[in-house]
Amino acid sequence: MEYAVRGKVVIEADKLARSGKSIIYTNIGNPHSVGQSPLTWPRQVLSLVDLPPSAGVDHPDVLKLYPSDAVSRARELQSMMGGSGTGAYSHSQGVLGIRQDVADFCASRDGVPCDPDLIFLTNGASAGISHVLQTCVSGEDDGVMIPIPQYPIYSATLALLGGRQVGYALDEGNGWEANVSSMERSLQEAKDAGVNVRAFVLINPGNPTGQVLSKEAVGEVVKFCAKHGLVLLADEVYQENVYCEGKAFTSCKKAAADMGLLGEVEIASFHSTSKGIFGECGRRGGYMELTGFDKEVFGQIYKLASSGLCSGLPGQVMTSLMVKGPPSDGESFSSFEREKGEIFGSLKRRAQMVADGLNAIPGFTCNAAEGAMYVFPRVTMPPGAAAAAAAEGTNVDTMYALSLLRETGICVVPAAGFGQEEGRSGFRTTFLPPEETMEEAVRMFKTHHEGFVEKYK
Template sequence: MNQNLVNMEYAVRGKVVIEADKLSKEGKPIIYTNIGNPHSVGQSPLTWPRQVMALVDLPSEVGIDNPNCQTLFPQDAIDRARELKAMMGGSGTGAYSHSQGVPGIRSDVATFCEARDGVPCDPDDIFLTNGASAGISHILTTCISGPEDGVMIPIPQYPIYSATLALLGGRQVGYALDEGNRWEANVEELERSLAEAKAKGTTVKAFVLINPGNPTGQVLSRKAVGEIVKFCFKHGLVLLADEVYQENVYCDGKEFTSCKKAAAEEGILGEVEIASFHSTSKGIFGECGRRGGYMELTGFDKEVVGQIYKLASSGLCSGLPGQVMTSLMVKGPPPDGPSYASFKAERDGIFGSLGRRAKMVAKGLNDIEGFECNEAEGAMYVFPKVTMPPNAASAAEKEGVNVDTMYALSLLRETGICVVPAQGFGQEEGRSGFRTTFLPEEETMERAVELFKVHHEGFVKKYS
């Protein structure tokens, strides 16, 4: 077997989740807070996108062209489905598209990016992808050409980066986020990390920024984003801008700034290579199973883009339902249409509830003795630091697991709450904790916070 595959780890669906699934089959109720999978834990899908999706999938004679269609679907859903089907040549979602995605949908994405960033976006720079993950894999595959090649990733990080680098045989070069300063990034740490990697013989090719943060939930300041863009320009690094949570900003006074916009404001747009990613899985849509998303390339040499296009072409194209959902994410119902008010009300309801849960969970965890937790300014997670009792580490060693995993398994078995051990994301030496989402319904999360406290008190008593 490929030993890179054997050595690859992906904590989000690792040992604790396997145990949770086993307990669930045995009849134990499980609260899954291990993964950003909104619909699986009760978030309702938005109505209008699903209506359009249904009409795009249906044969026209029983859908958009059926005389009774207006009795079941609003006119703006019918009109949008007709537009999308025309973009696909009338074939609907059952045929392959262009390898970069349906041209009309790429134009929708380009219009969205222009409105967000205030600078032009060429649809030819857009690749529609099976979620953000496929685009990330394309860029890392393009960058890693040998075992000495490395990529700078934040610590803590989302495990797709460490897992993909392990599979490709590359090196991960961690740069630490400052937990004491709300997980902010700073240039001094970036320079230290890069210099250390070079001293070890690593050829650093790229830099990963996750903003808003996963697992940390921070929203980086405009200053920090600008410094990162300039750092990548200075050192000739490809910037992977993981921006899938850009809609999920809950903290007053915080706002999302894209790397492309920051590059434009710093006067280096087109001079630094930026691959930015967005996804229908996150935001307010939460359509994880659709596997929709896009990648925008700016500042790349045309020959390199051609090689990335070849790689994308080897998979023929991304799934058409995901492409359609991506279009609906970036271009909602018209403001003067019959669906706009209800669509906005559904979105506002989901967003408001997420914001309340973000504050409630962080506060509840901080009220537990031995917990320290930064408030989630964005995304869908908190990443608390947990002070372990003195005998926990030795007990974990006897069990053949790290102390974070032992803690998470104990939490699961005693309360039914499934979290991800912090070690799977990376953290400073001596730190312990876990990542939890706050996606389950508000009442469920309130109960979960109570259970976190009861479990921790019992765990401390057992291992003190």
């Protein structure tokens, strides 16, 4: 298995950093590591939940240090845990009260009832994704449809499980839209090759591509999965990261409900505290909702979750705080909303700035980041680059990314690690570092590319 997001280029970056070189890490969606400040209120609540009551919520001076709505929420969460706090195992699916918070969030978002017994609190979205893929894939003839480009947790996990990757191409010329005819063609080719296609992955908003699919496009995917009996893995971790005016996130569950297909298709949807505005990657908080699954299959997924006992309790708490913020009449509400607005506004400016800046470089073509945290530019390589890469025993994308790293200190991920059409080259970069850092990075992208073209012309 390969996982390019922390692969060869990043290993080299870490070596250079240890030798004293300044590195701009734009390889991974890890907001706090590159300067994003944590939101105050969730950290206040989490600290109180972690503290023994006598040193926290029940301390006589607690209201001198914490806002009252943080104290009341911490008490509520400790009560949900039965007084055991974050140091004890929870139910294998997670604390019931927190699962109810998630269910209320999903019901409000989708306008569809949500059962907390169908929610699993997970160590980030990745643990839930792994559980579902492990349930779907039992041998080398089982396949899963994944978008190309894709986030490499899918290709890596399939390789680990011995399953088959069935790619369906996203249309770069049409804003990375998902194309039903491309899906049908890929599915038929896989069937003709003897692959038993079991599941379909949709990443919306897109990673690494940054597109936000229309409600109609999401609906087409749901219909496709219902038609062919495919489990739909709905990777929706960037649902709060939508920057483009006129675009809005639509969940697969809502699309299914609106078309009368709820219960006709198995949907496993995923969300995470690592993305959105929270950016709490290190907490490993997230959830998975299973909709339309057979009870026996559900039981097998429960068994997998149980084998790991439970997800981390601090991550469970952070998940609750992500889906249920401070009350609108609480003393923390205005500051919480202000902090979120500042982070979102800066992300939106950086998304536009980086896409515009890369498009201004001769040889670069970059679709706008409508959502998520990344851009995925196409880079026209000079004629001599492919031969030079072959001589080094690597692909041209990796050679380019290593050259960029060594000359500028910018760490990106080669596009080859995500999959792309034959003959295309490029890389994925986040726009998470501070605005002034990204402005300088765009200038360095240009300078490096001019030098690279001259060297390999």
